[in-house]
Structures are given as structure tokens and as C-alpha cells.
Amino acid sequence: MTVSDLPPRPGPPALVLVAHGSRDPRALSTVRALMDRVRELHPELSVRLGHIELNEPLLPDTLAALGDTPAVLVPLLLSRGYHVKRDIPEMAAAAQAPTRIAGPLGPHPLLVDTLHARLLEAGWHRRPASAVVLAAAGSRDPESRLDTQRTARLLSARLGVPVLPGYASAAAPTVTDAVHALRARGRRHIAVASCFTAPGRFATECADRAPWLASAPLGAHDAMAALILHRYQRALRTSVPAAA
Numbered sequence: 001m002t003v004s005d006l007p008p009r010p011g012p013p014a015l016v017l018v019a020h021g022s023r024d025p026r027a028l029s030t031v032r033a034l035m036d037r038v039r040e041l042h043p044e045l046s047v048r049l050g051h052i053e054l055n056e057p058l059l060p061d062t063l064a065a066l067g068d069t070p071a072v073l074v075p076l077l078l079s080r081g082y083h084v085k086r087d088i089p090e091m092a093a094a095a096q097a098p099t100r101i102a103g104p105l106g107p108h109p110l111l112v113d114t115l116h117a118r119l120l121e122a123g124w125h126r127r128p129a130s131a132v133v134l135a136a137a138g139s140r141d142p143e144s145r146l147d148t149q150r151t152a153r154l155l156s157a158r159l160g161v162p163v164l165p166g167y168a169s170a171a172a173p174t175v176t177d178a179v180h181a182l183r184a185r186g187r188r189h190i191a192v193a194s195c196f197t198a199p200g201r202f203a204t205e206c207a208d209r210a211p212w213l214a215s216a217p218l219g220a221h222d223a224m225a226a227l228i229l230h231r232y233q234r235a236l237r238t239s240v241p242a243a244a
Contacts, residue, residue, distance in 0.1 A: 013070040013100070014046040015232050016062055018088055020077065021054030022200040028055050030198035031076065033220035038228050052087055059088070063095040070098045072235045074228050076197045078106040079147035081139040102235035106195070107150040110227035115151075115193050116158050117223070118215035124191050131162045131187035133178040135206035135214075136195040138167030145171055148195070155193065162187065166209075168202035175209045191215070197224075 015038065019031045031049060039047050048066065050059030050073075063071065073092055075084055084104050092099040105111055119132070134152045139145065148165045156163035162185070166178035173181065175192060182190050192210035196203040196217040207214035218224050 012045060013072050013098075013236065014048055014066055015042075015228070016048045016050055016059070016066075016071050016073045017228065018059055018073050018075045018077075019049065019051050019055070019197070020083065021051035022198065023054060024198075024200045024204075026199040028198075030217070030219050034076075034197075034224060034228075037220045037222065037225040041225050042229055052083055052091075059091045060094065063091065063097070063099070066095075066097055068097045070100075071095070072100045072102055072232050074102040074231050074235070075104050076228075077104045078111065078136065078151070078195055078197065079104055079139065079144040081141045081144040085141070100235045102231035104147070105197075105224070105227055105231065107147050107154060108227055108230075109154065110223045110230065111151060111218075112154045112158055113223040114218045114221045114227075115155055115195065115215070117221060118218065119159075119191060119193055122191070122213045122215040124213060124215070126160060127189045129187050130189040130191070131164070131182045131185075132156075132159060133166040133175055133182070133190060133192045133210075134163050134195050135166050135168065135175050135192050135203075137202050138169045138171035140170050151195065163193070166192075166206070168206055175206045179209065179211055194218070 017035055035047055035049050048062050050057055050062030077084055136148045152163040152165045164178040166175035179190050190211050192214040194203050194215050194217045198217050203217050
């Protein structure tokens with residue numbers, strides 16, 4: 001048997017970005033731009049997109065289109081919670097092909113790199129008595145709040161100013177309450193760091209509560225694309241297939 005007679009080696013598992021979905025049309029265009037950035041960094045990799053709800057393609061349809069091609073699902077979510085622990089595993093278990101599920105994108109230093117960059121783009125600079133509210137979606141899951149608190153601590157270490165989490169729903173404190181808490185500590189220049197993957201209602205509402213400035217959502221930043229690939233590769237090394 002010659003080398004040319006050997007069957008082709010299978011390629012790497014597909015990378016499926018799992019977005020939440022949003023009625024805001026900017027969300028879909030942002031996630032697609034992020035997907036394109038991942039493809040640019042890893043052109044030999046098959047990169048697909050699936051949504052939990054609200055937008056097409058939905059995740060079950062993306063997995064069905066892959067057929068028996070193995071896949072790694074990378075949630076475009078920034079902490080643990082119901083979608084990471086229940087929705088995505090249930091959809092993965094129903095897939096025909098073997099699937100692995102990566103961890104959420106946060107907390108991680110690359111996420112903090114993106115948060116920092118978006119704040120600088122918005123005009124943030126360290127001022128006397130400055131501080132930041134890390135605006136996140138919120139969840140009733142205590143592990144989600146722990147993840148967000150850790151991201152806030154990492155961002156605080158990067159900026160050298162206090163950073164408090166503030167939530168859009170399902171958790172306390174709200175962004176407004178976090179702003180009030182920082183003002184009570186003598187902080188006068190308070191920015192809101194948008195810890196959302198893409199534009200949407202929660203991101204807009206949180207930005208509107210910024211007393212000084214608010215950063216844009218994370219979007220298709222190079223550090224986000226690098227973080228997605230890191231989660232993909234780590235899942236290949238450590239996770240157990242969710243379906244066979």
C-alpha cells in the first residue's frame with residue numbers, strides 16, 4: 001500500500017460557537033464578525049455558529065447539519081449558569097456526532113484584555129477617585145456570580161481602581177446600586193465596563209446607567225478570538241465527549 005492509498009486523515013473537530021441570541025440585529029452581525037476573526041486565526045478549522053434561542057441557526061440545526069462530524073461547542077457566555085449547565089449539554093446530547101463542551105469565556109485574562117481595550121476605546125483613563133462597574137447579564141446561579149466577581153477582581157488589578165459587578169437582571173446589585181455603592185466610598189469618576197459579547201437590550205440598558213462613560217460590548221476583538229480558540233483546545237485536551 002502506498003501513501004496515496006491510505007485514507008485521508010480526519011480533520012480536527014468543528015468549532016461551534018454557541019451564542020445566546022438576541023432580537024437586536026447588531027448582535028447577530030457582531031457574532032458573525034467574531035466567527036470570521038476566529039476563522040482568520042485558524043483557517044484550517046471548520047467554524048460554525050448556533051444559537052440557544054431567538055436567532056437562526058439554532059444550535060440543534062447547526063449540529064444536525066454537521067452530521068457525524070465531531071464538534072467542540074464553545075459558549076459565547078461569560079460565566080457559568082443555566083445555559084452552560086443545562087441547555088447546551090441537553091442539545092449536545094441529542095446530536096448525532098460526538099461533541100465536547102468547552103467552558104464559558106470567563107473568567108480569563110484574555111477576557112480582561114478585551115474589557116480593558118474597550119474601556120480605553122471609550123476614553124477611560126485613570127483619574128483621581130475613579131472606579132468601574134462591571135456590567136453583566138446576571139444569573140440566579142451562585143457560580144455565575146462567583147465567575148463575574150473574579151472577572152471584576154482581575155479587571156481591578158489591571159486598572160488599579162476598584163471594580164464592582166453590577167447586573168442587568170436576576171442578581172444583585174444592579175448597575176445603579178453598584179454606582180451608588182462606589183459613590184458612597186468617595187469614587188467620583190465611575191465608568192461602566194460592558195461584559196456582554198454583543199449589543200442587545202441588557203448592554204444598552206447598562207450603558208445608559210453610566211455616570212461617566214460606558215465601553216462597547218466585547219465584540220470581535222482579537223483577544224476574544226484567541227480566548228475562543230483557547231477554550232476549544234482546552235476542551236479537546238480535558239473534556240469527555242457528551243455524545244457518542
